[in-house]
Amino acid sequence: MKIGIIGGGSIATFLLQSINVERTLPNSTVKSVLLRRPEVAEEWESRYGIDGYQDLNAFLDSGIDIVVEAATVQAVHEYAEKVIAKRKDLVIISVGALVDQTLYQNLREACRQNGTRITLPSGAIGGLDVIHSAYASGQLESVSLTTRKPPLSLIGREVETEEVVFEGTATEAISKFPKNINVAIVLSLAGLGSDKTTVKIVADPQATKNTHCIEATGAFGRMSIQLENDPMPSNPKTSYLAALSVLSSLKKKTEYISIG
Ligand SMILES: NC(=O)C1=CN([C@@H]2O[C@H](COP(=O)(O)OP(=O)(O)OC[C@H]3O[C@@H](n4cnc5c(N)ncnc54)[C@H](OP(=O)(O)O)[C@@H]3O)[C@@H](O)[C@H]2O)C=CC1
């Protein structure tokens, strides 16, 4: 599998190290990266053996089979439909973009027409299989997410005591915190939708981890999952698990038997 990555931040760097240096994916390599900064492209070309591009069309025509978006919600709006139109499968980690129903439907239709698929990794959370199973039977009643992160990650300043910085629907949460709460949208897409999935975000000066607590109820019973995620040192807003989940999604594409 020849992989192209959009973005040059913490998740992109993790994937390059893991796939091109540590060779964790059988018969696969990151061939091309779409980067905004030419100086990073130059350095990465020699460090990771990739081709760096600033132009989307040149990137898409560089002999890649699949594209991983590891940039921003805005970049998904900008590039996703063009990636599908070029018949490349796409992995999206800035899942928050798909709160936009028009974009979601357009991408779905473009995939149908072009015979391509979009994968949304579980990101920094888990339990999506449970939510999806409960929803598929029409018997999922409630889903809530409580996220707790260090204040600097969330609001860009320190606070003395913990502060609830948001309480509301997933739809509102992602519009206010597009770099911190993509998890709310993948949770919504697996279950009740972004207007019925409730979110609370807490800035906690004691926190050293990014914590996500998911509670769900339905005819199946009750689920409560708490993730205590180590942040990526290069971007503390992002949990290490999110990067691992992208690698896991890519790995699933190379395997014949799927779990979950
Ligand atoms: N679904 C989930 O559970 C999670 C999702 N995420 C999301 O994953 C994404 C990547 O995270 P992370 O790697 O930590 O983010 P970083 O901020 O470390 O890196 C983002 C990179 O994207 C690049 N970029 C931004 N816009 C564009 C563009 N239009 N074209 C090309 N490159 C662009 C930036 O470029 P430059 O260097 O030039 O600024 C930067 O290199 C984020 O959207 C984040 O919110 C993160 C954690 C969990």
Ligand SMILES: O=C([O-])CC(=O)C(=O)O
């Ligand atoms: O990585 C995390 O803990 C969650 C996150 O940033 C996001 O969902 O955008």
